[in-house]
Amino acid sequence: MARVLLPWSDLAVPAGVTAVHYDGKTAPPRELDDIEFYVLPYDSGSAPRELIPHLPALKAVQTLNAGYDDILPLLPEGVTLANGRGLHDLSVAEHTLALILAAQRDMPRWFRQQPSGSWSREHTRSLADCRVLLVGYGSIAKAIERYLHAGEAVTVPVASKARDGVHGIDELPSLLPDADIVVLVLPDTPRTRGIIGEQELAALPDGALVVNVGRGSAIDVDALTAEVSKGRIRAALDVLNPEPFPADHPLWTQDGVIITRHVAGGSDSFYPRAKRLVEQQLARFAQGEPLANLVR
Amino acid sequence: MARVLLPWSDLAVPAGVTAVHYDGKTAPPRELDDIEFYVLPYDSGSAPRELIPHLPALKAVQTLNAGYDDILPLLPEGVTLANGRGLHDLSVAEHTLALILAAQRDMPRWFRQQPSGSWSREHTRSLADCRVLLVGYGSIAKAIERYLHAGEAVTVPVASKARDGVHGIDELPSLLPDADIVVLVLPDTPRTRGIIGEQELAALPDGALVVNVGRGSAIDVDALTAEVSKGRIRAALDVLNPEPFPADHPLWTQDGVIITRHVAGGSDSFYPRAKRLVEQQLARFAQGEPLANLVR
Incomplete structure (x- = not known):
């Protein structure tokens, strides 16, 4: 037995x-x-x-x-x-959508204003029609993509090497200027560290949203802080570098930045x-x- | 000319x-x-x-x-x-998902804690596997359903009359006890007013989420306030009755209640x-x- x-x-x-x-x-x-x-x-x-x-x-x-x-x-x-x-794929995908929709539909603002009971209404962005880069096109990104297609967003898969219907990571510089949303679903490897730095962030159009649900090391956090503090782009992050992320870091309190604490997989x-x-x-x-x- | x-x-x-x-x-x-x-x-x-x-x-x-x-x-x-x-269908569906995912993945809590920079993590609910009643099964509910299916939730369509694959509204009493989430997408008519009252709310299991993106009149707001104030069920509401909703109403500040202000269509x-x-x-x-x- x-x-x-x-x-x-x-x-x-x-x-x-x-x-x-x-x-x-x-x-x-x-x-x-x-x-x-x-x-x-x-x-x-x-x-x-x-x-x-x-x-x-x-x-x-x-x-x-x-x-x-x-x-x-x-x-x-x-x-x-x-x-x-694969066990966490759907949980991470779900949290990714929660982050994207919260950012696009101004949820932090509604929640902040809720206790006051004021009935001020505002028009918001949408996810529909957005061009969304999925950087790191594995099983999690595919689960995210199913959600995005249901919402009539346009997805642009990006993987380490180009293949049928998937862009190679070397094409990123030409893809970033047309992206409304960039979702990073990358592991922590020498090749992915700092893959989104000053130059990549500068290439994004005004108002673009950077989402990270992979590993925090993919983003140069100083470059991101500089760019969001100008109000030029937005960010929704479930992972940071380092973790725990320092409580006194200015990124926590920037307008247009949503941070959850590596909870995407835990549902x-x-x-x-x-x-x-x-x-x-x-x-x-x-x-x-x-x-x-x-x-x- | x-x-x-x-x-x-x-x-x-x-x-x-x-x-x-x-x-x-x-x-x-x-x-x-x-x-x-x-x-x-x-x-x-x-x-x-x-x-x-x-x-x-x-x-x-x-x-x-x-x-x-x-x-x-x-x-x-x-x-x-x-x-x-139909012009607002996708916008309303998107906002509905934003509300559901915010409620299931505890977004209000993360956003509230964000300025403190604390790195406390908690497990959350999920949308996947939830049984979601779609009450008012028109074009908006179908757009919501496409999102829910992408997220591996189980949908239960309910319309005024039963038809193939769709339950009739008279079956609601038998459907509510097994519902994790109830989404109301109903117009304001004499038949829909107060359709979710004390009895219907009491029939829901503990922890259930009531979502309203149709018209506020569908819910008996006093009954809802009583049930959420016990902490027994949760609510995510984009519409209320009346609108503007009184600033001093206790519903605004109940735990487990998310309120946006009739903004679902405006994106x-x-x-x-x-x-x-x-x-x-x-x-x-x-x-x-x-x-x-x-x-x-």
Whole structure:
């Protein structure tokens, strides 16, 4: 009877598998010597991954994050690792739309004025008809794009290399002057760091909106602060560089800047998708089949 | 040469037609005795419609609003009237999504905390997987639905009468207990007034979100205030009853309540769509064809 360590107690567990429950918030269970498959509790600090070296029978680890750099050093040789690729896509896409629509439809203003009860109305921008660059055209950007198309915006996909219907990142200088909105969905790599700097921001038309839901390092934050403080462009940011972002940084209080705190991936939509993945992986594990989303 | 009175000077005007410009904000031009077709300036108060009886050669009026009750009493016999049906659909749908996503993803909280620069993160609700009732299933609700499907929400259309794939309004009592979000897109009629009252609100599950982008009269505002003040349900409202809504009403400052001020239809997306309609109507007028969207 294979024993598996799971973060949730309401999962469908296949025959031949016994589940042990560990949510990462309380102390781990005692008898862990025969745990073969370990699904890391989500968003529970470093304790869950630090348990990995203490599981002598371990064959496979499932993380529910896309990233796994912090797990590799703890993973014994011969133990496979599967990641949570795609589980946050829709949550991030949804938050991206929340940011874009809040910026275009002046939500911060309405919310600020709400307690006063004043009935002042103003015309706003729209998302419809906007030309939106999607820089980093992976599964998250495609989920964002489905929303944008529903809203009759025009999308312009940009990836590291040009391919059919997708612009290469080297075309960015010629694309920026016609962009109403630029959405960055880039990982943190040497090639993406500071990819939006002084020159790129200067190339944007007046009133353009820069949205970042990838990694904060993609934007030169000093250049962005300079440009938004002139009132020339706007920004809606879920990620910053560094994080936590210094509380006294002037970007927090600039007009035309919306900041949320790396919360795009953290919504209810994650859980049903994560649980579906874990149940599918448990079935594969019980059948002796290779796991999906293997990264090692 | 037919003379037409237009609110914009950048429209394509067909051969055989001379355009006179009147934007509704400044005094009307003097020589109006031979104006045959009058496109009312949008959102410019009552002056534009009050000009109608002073145009002796008038044959047709185009309003850019969907409603036209305020125009009928001023319209001489024999003058036809076309309305702006559909021109605001996408703008209203966009604002509806802005409201729903702001409520689900806790935008008011992030915006309120932003000036402090604190890096406190919290998990939020999601729109994905939510069961959304669309009460009043016309063209606006269908535009909202396209957005909701892109976000993997489940939509439940409700119209005055049941038809294929659409529930009848009489089924509402059985639909409310399973609704995560109820979106009202209803006109103000004797049948829709107070359609969401104490009983309907009580039928909603804890935490449900009531969204109103139709007319304020659909909701019994006292019943809503009582239910949200208990913290049992939430609301996101672009319309209220009455409007302007009294500045000292307790609804303005309830937790879990978002209020914008009948601004859903007023965004940039209106203009290209309105101008396309006017150009098509001018072409029909010049050809002696009947106008589209005729309401009288």
